[in-house]
Amino acid sequence: MSNALLAWRGAIWLLLLGAVLAPIAAFLAYGFFSVEAGQIIYDLTIKNYGEAIGDPVYRSVLGKTILIASQVSGFCFVLGYVVALYIWRCGKLLKYTLIFIVAIPLMMSYVIKIYSMRGLLGHTGFLNQILIWLGVIDEPLSAFLFNLTAVRMTLVFALLPFCILTTFVGLERIPTSTIYAARDLGASSTRIFWKIVLPLSLPSAIVGVMFTFVLSVGDFLAPELVGGVNGLTYGRLIFSQFGIAFNWPLGAALSLVLMLISFAVIALAGWLSNPRWMRGGAV
Amino acid sequence: MDLVLDEIGKCYGATWVLEQIDLTIEGGQFFSLLGGSGSGKTTLLKSIAGIEKPDKGRLLFNGQDIVNTPMERRPFNTVFQGYALFPHMSVFENVAFGLRVKGVDPGAIRNTVTEMVERVGLSERIHAFPAQLSGGQQQRVAIARVLVCEPKVILLDEPLSALDASLRGQMRRFLKELHRDLGLTFVFVTHDQDEAMSLSDRICILNQGRIEQVDTPDTLYHAPSTTYVAEFIGTNNLIPVTAGGETEFGRVSLEVESNATISIRPEAIGIGAASDALNAAATLVDRQFHGDNTVMTFRTNSGRELTVRRPGRGDAIEIGGQAELSLPRSACTLISEGRAT
Amino acid sequence: MKLTRPALNAIAVLTIFVLYAPILMVVLTSFFTVRRGEIDWASFSFDWYTKLLANEGIGTAVLASLKVGGIAVALSLSLSLLFATYITLARPSRLEAGAISGLIFLPFLLPPIITGMSLLVALKDVEIERGINAVILGHVVFVLAIGFRTLQARLAALDPALLWAARDLGAGPWRSFLQVILPQLKLPLATSAIMTLAISFDETMITLFLVGDGATLPIRLYGMMRYGFTPEISALVTLVLVFTGLLTALMAWLTRGRAGGFTG
Numbered sequence A: 001m002s003n004a005l006l007a008w009r010g011a012i013w014l015l016l017l018g019a020v021l022a023p024i025a026a027f028l029a030y031g032f033f034s035v036e037a038g039q040i041i042y043d044l045t046i047k048n049y050g051e052a053i054g055d056p057v058y059r060s061v062l063g064k065t066i067l068i069a070s071q072v073s074g075f076c077f078v079l080g081y082v083v084a085l086y087i088w089r090c091g092k093l094l095k096y097t098l099i100f101i102v103a104i105p106l107m108m109s110y111v112i113k114i115y116s117m118r119g120l121l122g123h124t125g126f127l128n129q130i131l132i133w134l135g136v137i138d139e140p141l142s143a144f145l146f147n148l149t150a151v152r153m154t155l156v157f158a159l160l161p162f163c164i165l166t167t168f169v170g171l172e173r174i175p176t177s178t179i180y181a182a183r184d185l186g187a188s189s190t191r192i193f194w195k196i197v198l199p200l201s202l203p204s205a206i207v208g209v210m211f212t213f214v215l216s217v218g219d220f221l222a223p224e225l226v227g228g229v230n231g232l233t234y235g236r237l238i239f240s241q242f243g244i245a246f247n248w249p250l251g252a253a254l255s256l257v258l259m260l261i262s263f264a265v266i267a268l269a270g271w272l273s274n275p276r277w278m279r280g281g282a283v
Numbered sequence B: 001m002d003l004v005l006d007e008i009g010k011c012y013g014a015t016w017v018l019e020q021i022d023l024t025i026e027g028g029q030f031f032s033l034l035g036g037s038g039s040g041k042t043t044l045l046k047s048i049a050g051i052e053k054p055d056k057g058r059l060l061f062n063g064q065d066i067v068n069t070p071m072e073r074r075p076f077n078t079v080f081q082g083y084a085l086f087p088h089m090s091v092f093e094n095v096a097f098g099l100r101v102k103g104v105d106p107g108a109i110r111n112t113v114t115e116m117v118e119r120v121g122l123s124e125r126i127h128a129f130p131a132q133l134s135g136g137q138q139q140r141v142a143i144a145r146v147l148v149c150e151p152k153v154i155l156l157d158e159p160l161s162a163l164d165a166s167l168r169g170q171m172r173r174f175l176k177e178l179h180r181d182l183g184l185t186f187v188f189v190t191h192d193q194d195e196a197m198s199l200s201d202r203i204c205i206l207n208q209g210r211i212e213q214v215d216t217p218d219t220l221y222h223a224p225s226t227t228y229v230a231e232f233i234g235t236n237n238l239i240p241v242t243a244g245g246e247t248e249f250g251r252v253s254l255e256v257e258s259n260a261t262i263s264i265r266p267e268a269i270g271i272g273a274a275s276d277a278l279n280a281a282a283t284l285v286d287r288q289f290h291g292d293n294t295v296m297t298f299r300t301n302s303g304r305e306l307t308v309r310r311p312g313r314g315d316a317i318e319i320g321g322q323a324e325l326s327l328p329r330s331a332c333t334l335i336s337e338g339r340a341t
Numbered sequence C: 001m002k003l004t005r006p007a008l009n010a011i012a013v014l015t016i017f018v019l020y021a022p023i024l025m026v027v028l029t030s031f032f033t034v035r036r037g038e039i040d041w042a043s044f045s046f047d048w049y050t051k052l053l054a055n056e057g058i059g060t061a062v063l064a065s066l067k068v069g070g071i072a073v074a075l076s077l078s079l080s081l082l083f084a085t086y087i088t089l090a091r092p093s094r095l096e097a098g099a100i101s102g103l104i105f106l107p108f109l110l111p112p113i114i115t116g117m118s119l120l121v122a123l124k125d126v127e128i129e130r131g132i133n134a135v136i137l138g139h140v141v142f143v144l145a146i147g148f149r150t151l152q153a154r155l156a157a158l159d160p161a162l163l164w165a166a167r168d169l170g171a172g173p174w175r176s177f178l179q180v181i182l183p184q185l186k187l188p189l190a191t192s193a194i195m196t197l198a199i200s201f202d203e204t205m206i207t208l209f210l211v212g213d214g215a216t217l218p219i220r221l222y223g224m225m226r227y228g229f230t231p232e233i234s235a236l237v238t239l240v241l242v243f244t245g246l247l248t249a250l251m252a253w254l255t256r257g258r259a260g261g262f263t264g
Helices: A002-030 A049-056 A055-091 A094-104 A110-121 A125-133 A146-172 A175-186 A189-217 A220-225 A234-241 A249-273 B041-049 B091-102 B104-117 B136-146 B164-183 B192-198 B217-222 B229-231 C005-031 C047-054 C056-089 C096-110 C114-127 C130-156 C160-168 C171-203 C205-210 C217-225 C233-253
Strands: A034-036 A037-039 B003-012 B015-025 B028-036 B058-062 B076-079 B155-156 B187-192 B201-206 B209-213 B239-240 B262-266 B277-289 B292-302 B305-311 B320-330 B333-335 C032-037 C038-040
Touching: A002 A049, A002 A249, A002 B187, A002 C096, A002 C114, A002 C130, A034 A249, A034 B192, A049 A055, A049 A249, A055 A094, A055 A189, A055 A249, A055 C005, A094 A146, A094 B003, A094 C233, A110 A125, A110 A220, A110 B187, A110 C005, A110 C217, A125 A146, A125 C005, A146 A189, A146 A220, A146 C005, A175 A189, A175 B041, A189 A249, A189 C160, A220 A234, A234 A249, A234 C114, A249 B229, A249 B333, B003 B041, B003 B164, B015 B041, B015 B209, B028 B041, B028 B320, B041 B155, B041 B292, B041 C032, B058 B136, B076 B136, B076 B320, B091 B104, B091 C130, B104 B136, B136 B164, B155 C056, B164 B187, B164 B192, B187 B192, B192 B217, B201 B217, B201 B229, B209 B217, B209 B229, B217 B292, B229 B262, B229 B333, B262 B292, B277 B305, B277 C114, B292 B320, B305 C217, C005 C233, C056 C114, C096 C130, C114 C130, C114 C171, C130 C171, C130 C205, C160 C171, C160 C205, C205 C217, C217 C233
Parallel strands: B028 B187, B028 B201, B076 B155, B155 B187
Antiparallel strands: A034 A037, B003 B015, B003 B058, B201 B209, B239 B262, B262 B333, B277 B292, B277 B320, B292 B305, C032 C038
């Protein structure tokens, strides 16, 4: 048995190191190479990392992208919480029907969501039709699409179901008895929300927001497809290094920055979503 | 068919959860491993079953060392705590599992299993799944499942702990009858001293990975060899005694070689002074009525609390009232080992 | 508080509606003609669907997607089983278990662009061509976390005595695993297979780096979308939505009565 165990363990580590760690390490190593005349030069240099951190254009794109991701996650957090809370308070049948309805878009392709948003925001889209119907505008506008606002809206549309669902799971985990206990002790429903429901569901909501941030900060599809010429985000910047610009080493260096930001957010969320009362065990 | 544990030891990291366990379990006995949580009783059972491998010592069955035999080839079977019935198999399939593994032919399996299920009184539920059975019925399936394998020794890990009180009484009787009918060795792990006392031929009391005493229930009750056993089995009064036999209530008629402890059971203490007894003036501090008896707690003038059990409603003494207690010399047992109180 | 609650409820209901409005728009445009910003309700037809069926490129892409999805499900679940059983049954040290799950979750947690590019670079280094095999590999690495998380949660919740009982009754390690442990994993295997298939079927970002000249369905869609919002794409999108909807319904049916089934 111990030989079999050894083989088992060996296979696991071989697979994980080979298929997960090695590619990422190899990729980051490319950041130390350079490109000349369309050829990758395999001499070590820290030029790309210097450029990725120092270049004012890249820095401003990064700043703008982080801002967008923060706005999107903030919006998703608040709206996701409101919707999750509403669904959670519904009667049993309605509750599970609604959560199922919210879960369907979660399984839907991201490209399809972007495509739908183009349909909504486009020249002949719903938004224009509604505004014309309301009498706000006379002619359909093209201003809704191909800018950063369209990117923001698309990201919220795509990531909101995720926030709703994670928050809902957190709300569902609150034992009903704690709420009865609080009511029994004379707490008003406002107090119960702020003192019991919110603190107990916050860890789950934070995990949802973390995913929203990580996914929107590194996204390049939405900016590519609805962002237009002005929609340059960090993800798109990296993506272009693998297309037209053909500068893998710079792309790798920029990716490291993105990776560090993602890790920082994941770590922060991990810390925030694991308050002392959840850890249990003896002190 | 004896099962001999020879200097068995087991450690997790740097802590020894079992130290130097020497034990002989005679064939056909109902043998209990009794102890509180952390006593090592479950680890010891797992070592016998083969779930855990001891870090030292030998495990002899019929004179053969089986310490390296994998659990599937040991002639023992286990009734697990919580029963561990296979949830996706019916009662029939659960009971048939061991026979299928052995490659017994399907016709024989059908007969044996049907017979065994009938024996444990579950014929009508033979096609039910474990989740559809009550706790007591699940228990019976778990027992039937090991019995068809015809083990030489049956290991039972806290088998009654998941049942409610009334069912536990029934199951005790069922286990005892089963043991008598089969004549197999039962090794029974429990934390419930009452359960161990009423079922066992012999009991091994474990404490912090060591054996405190191995004896019949009668001896454990009347002649505990350590203060731990004296306090663990039933209620007891422990009184320090000096070399020479002097206690705070007078001299005992025992040969005491060094400072030690004497124990006396609550039912042995009388109210009212008596001859050939240690007498102590005391105040009643608590009384608890149990229907057929009353437990009264006194504080002696020397400051020691003594528990006295009297039949029926007990003596008519108010809380705070005075009484003279008598501790018959013949009822005092000397415990020379263990910590003094 | 008297007014805030109805206001918040209204926002919630509106949001749920808005989540579906764009999709509804797509479905409508696949059946109706839109002229000068207005839907012509008289123009209902299946024309775009018949045109779609005639498009050979789409058929190839659908087949490629199903092939990738099928193989990715089979491979990732087998690997998940290997990893999850090791973590729960072989009792590795805390550190090792943490490292293993960390590595499994890494590609799932990282921005997909990084996972995609890493695999692109690594495959170039070992001289594997871009194409369907590279895509399969990428999908397996990406979705591994789903199966692993689901199976590990179920295995950790199992009574360890089940395995002991099987061994105790004479079954060897393999038989105990196949006849006693594996049957307990049917539901988590089914749900993670559906989730994995759905994710693989929709995966675009990693695929984009690895696909080369071929195309899976989302890549095909991505390519078509550069030409704008057309009824033909809408018809294709509608069909994909029906497929995803069926998978979701199947998933909900399998996990009925178990809240939080979607998060494992």
